[in-house]
Amino acid sequence: AQRVTQPEKLLSVFKGAPVELKCNYSYSGSPELFWYVQYSRQRLQLLLRHISRESIKGFTADLNKGETSFHLKKPFAQEEDSAMYYCALRSGGGADGLTFGKGTHLIIQP
Amino acid sequence: DAGVIQSPRHEVTEMGQEVTLRCKPISGHDYLFWYRQTMMRGLELLIYFNNNVPIDDSGMPEDRFSAKMPNASFSTLKIQPSEPRDSAVYFCASSSRRGGNTIYFGEGSWLTVV
Numbered sequence: 001a002q003r004v005t006q007p008e009k010l011l012s013v014f015k016g017a018p019v020e021l022k023c024n025y026s027y028s029g030s031p032e033l034f035w036y037v038q039y040s041r042q043r044l045q046l047l048l049r050h051i052s053r054e055s056i057k058g059f060t061a062d063l064n065k066g067e068t069s070f071h072l073k074k075p076f077a078q079e080e081d082s083a084m085y086y087c088a089l090r091s092g093g094g095a096d097g098l099t100f101g102k103g104t105h106l107i108i109q110p
Numbered sequence: 111d112a113g114v115i116q117s118p119r120h121e122v123t124e125m126g127q128e129v130t131l132r133c134k135p136i137s138g139h140d141y142l143f144w145y146r147q148t149m150m151r152g153l154e155l156l157i158y159f160n161n162n163v164p165i166d167d168s169g170m171p172e173d174r175f176s177a178k179m180p181n182a183s184f185s186t187l188k189i190q191p192s193e194p195r196d197s198a199v200y201f202c203a204s205s206s207r208r209g210g211n212t213i214y215f216g217e218g219s220w221l222t223v224v
Binding site (some may be wrong): 036039042043044045046049086090094095096097099100101102103 | 114141143145151152153155158160165166201203205207208211212213214215216217218
């Protein structure tokens with residue numbers, strides 16, 4: 001069975017401080033990992049996926065297979081980063097539905 | 111493209127009534143997903159279709175829930191009879207293999223059963 005764990009329900013940091021949203025997964029095969037962001041009462045939007053290895057809005061995430069983690073990081077938080085962040089997993093190369101973590105509510109304080 | 115379109119955006123209904131949620135996927139997408147979001151359980155995959163055929167409905171909570179996709183541009187999720195515990199946000203999403211299987215979400219249907 002595949003599972004995604006986001007240990008923090010809520011994370012509050014000050015503007016300009018570094019941010020790290022934790023994500024751990026369990027999956028027996030080769031996974032594909034994603035981060036989605038949901039701003040207040042809006043649709044989920046893809047933030048980034050590990051195979052792209054790109055930086056979106058200053059966020060990066062590296063897949064660590066040894067630690068089975070895919071933590072989301074940003075060096076300097078901005079107020080507009082306040083949102084719900086969901087880590088998600090899918091079997092690599094597949095087109096199945098995503099398995100989501102329960103999400104972390106990120107609040108950036110001014 | 112307007113993205114994934116869902117209707118209604120909000121619905122309040124009485125327990126026992128039938129609820130029908132609708133979804134129009136992005137044109138050209140061959141996968142369609144229905145998710146449910148609640149505070150307690152987060153985002154759960156209910157069912158997904160490929161080329162209008164249901165592939166995995168193991169997430170459908172019980173027989174009161176049914177989903178159909180009569181053609182490539184339309185899908186419905188029906189709850190009959192509805193119960194208060196069905197109150198949630200229901201998201202439809204779509205993807206295509208040619209698009210790298212990136213899943214795009216609709217804005218959700220906020221269902222309240224009283």
